[in-house]
Amino acid sequence: MRAVVIDELGGTDRLRLTQLARPVPVSAELLVQIHAAALNPIDAKTRAGKGAAAGIRSFPLTLGNDFSGVVAQAAYEAHPLQPGAEVYGMLSVPRTNGSYAEFAAVPEMSIARKPSNLSHIEAAAVPLAALTADGALRVAGVTAGSRVLIHAGAGGVGHFAVQFAALAGAEVITTASPRNADWLRELGASEVIDYGSTRFEDVVSGVDIVIDLIGNVHDNTGSRSLGVLRADGILVNVPTGSWPSLAEDAAAAGRRATGFKVSPDGRRLAEFTDLIEAGKLRVHIDAVFPLDRVAEAHALLEQGHTRGKISLDITR
Ligand SMILES: NC(=O)c1ccc[n+]([C@@H]2O[C@H](COP(=O)([O-])OP(=O)(O)OC[C@H]3O[C@@H](n4cnc5c(N)ncnc54)[C@H](OP(=O)(O)O)[C@@H]3O)[C@@H](O)[C@H]2O)c1
Known part of the structure; x- marks a missing residue:
């Protein structure tokens, strides 16, 4: 799969597009084909050696907590989110690899059904x-x-x-x-x-x-x-x-x-899905970049004046 990794801490030039093996889900994880990821300041902080960098155990590391995509493999047969279901959620980088990639293995408690009235680009910008x-x-x-x-x-x-x-x-x-x-x-x-x-x-x-x-x-x-x-x-x-x-x-x-420190929470995210579908909660996208331009996306984020969110289109 295509993924953006860092091999060491540093500037935006450390972000490198490469090919990685697809993750293999274990336990109650789903395999999600990611259509969009979203940036958060923690991505840039961790890349630069701050943020969650102290938790990095090995390189290469894929950054990115937020994603929206489609279930490719369910956690088990009777799980409500079966292959083809549109989902969004949050990963725990650097405990796991991140969402700047075409696939992720995601604990089922970190995921929810994607709001039907949002695109993947919009939905990815919600969770964290x-x-x-x-x-x-x-x-x-x-x-x-x-x-x-x-x-x-x-x-x-x-x-x-x-x-x-x-x-x-x-x-x-x-x-x-x-x-x-x-x-x-x-x-x-x-x-x-x-x-x-x-x-x-x-x-x-x-x-x-x-x-x-x-x-x-x-x-x-x-x-x-x-x-x-x-x-x-x-x-x-x-x-x-x-x-x-x-x-x-x-x-x-x-x-x-x-x-305050955030945790993935699929149940709360499911409540956000209801609020979004009812038109009570909105997400604003400031800019969208393809995966191979993630360095530009980080540079924009680091200016500190994003209105709403910056997303990555993983399909391009
Ligand atoms: N502890 C956690 O679990 C956790 C979770 C999420 C985020 N965070 C942290 O929380 C912070 C905010 O995250 P974020 O995603 O909201 O960041 P963000 O989207 O990058 O924030 C950008 C916004 O900050 C505004 N801004 C910049 N300087 C300002 C100032 N002096 N006063 C008022 N507004 C100012 C800008 O508005 P203008 O363009 O109008 O200037 C811009 O809209 C980051 O440091 C992030 O790392 C922590």
């Missing part, structure tokens, strides 16, 4: 980012009437977080650049703060939940967010490597804060 957005809001205890500040609402995780918070009945405030403001209001934000011209702490206070998708890599966004929380509010920091002093800073500010 939507599970992260939903999981972070759940950890924070979002409920109807919660006042929620979401940093980087226009990104992959952010655009799902805005929608999930709005679906929960929360009041959604988000930071973004002005070109994304109207779109984010359409997705459910009631207020969009231009982080380039406005210090969010000058215009927001009394927040129940901060979903922090930036951390302290840009202008101490994480630390500054502690000051806008109510006394019993909570900050959920998602780029967990970006703010090593999170616990100490939160204790000093007298506010609750936690990191």
Whole structure:
């Protein structure tokens, strides 16, 4: 099968198109023929030696957690997802090889039926980012009437977080650049703060939940967010490597804060399928690249201004 691998850590030039043996499913795994994969920042971080790189046991490694495709081999005879079924899901790179490839062996608990109203390109962009957005809001205890500040609402995780918070009945405030403001209001934000011209702490206070998708890599966004929380509010920091002093800073500010880490979850993904088919949850694709142009896709991702998601067309 065609696959993109890295043989060592480094820049985008390390991404190499090659031929690999098809994976052989074991235990309750399905073999999926992948039609599309999606990029996440962890792919580029891991390629560069950060992210999940500490877990790499051997090279060559295929990156990519997200995929959408068709079942080529079922886990067992009576499994609901039989050959030909359209599915989407999330892998756990580098524990397994990833989705920048024509096939993957996928644990059945990491997979769900693909939304029928999405293309593979769109569906591949959902799992990791939507599970992260939903999981972070759940950890924070979002409920109807919660006042929620979401940093980087226009990104992959952010655009799902805005929608999930709005679906929960929360009041959604988000930071973004002005070109994304109207779109984010359409997705459910009631207020969009231009982080380039406005210090969010000058215009927001009394927040129940901060979903922090930036951390302290840009202008101490994480630390500054502690000051806008109510006394019993909570900050959920998602780029967990970006703010090593999170616990100490939160204790000093007298506010609750936690990191969050996503896991594959096919059952929750099946609920997303229902929401998407009901028109209640949308995914936005910013750019699509064929597999052999994955280096360009990584370079675009690393600019940090993706609107929604970047997908890879594995069929081309
Ligand atoms: N812990 C976990 O399990 C987990 C899971 C998923 C993601 N993550 C991490 O969470 C972070 C977000 O992931 P993602 O997929 O959403 O990233 P992404 O799609 O690459 O985010 C891009 C967005 O960030 C916005 N942005 C950039 N700088 C900003 C700033 N200073 N303030 C507000 N918005 C800003 C950009 O908006 P503009 O174009 O408007 O500037 C762009 O829309 C990444 O660090 C990722 O590694 C962690």
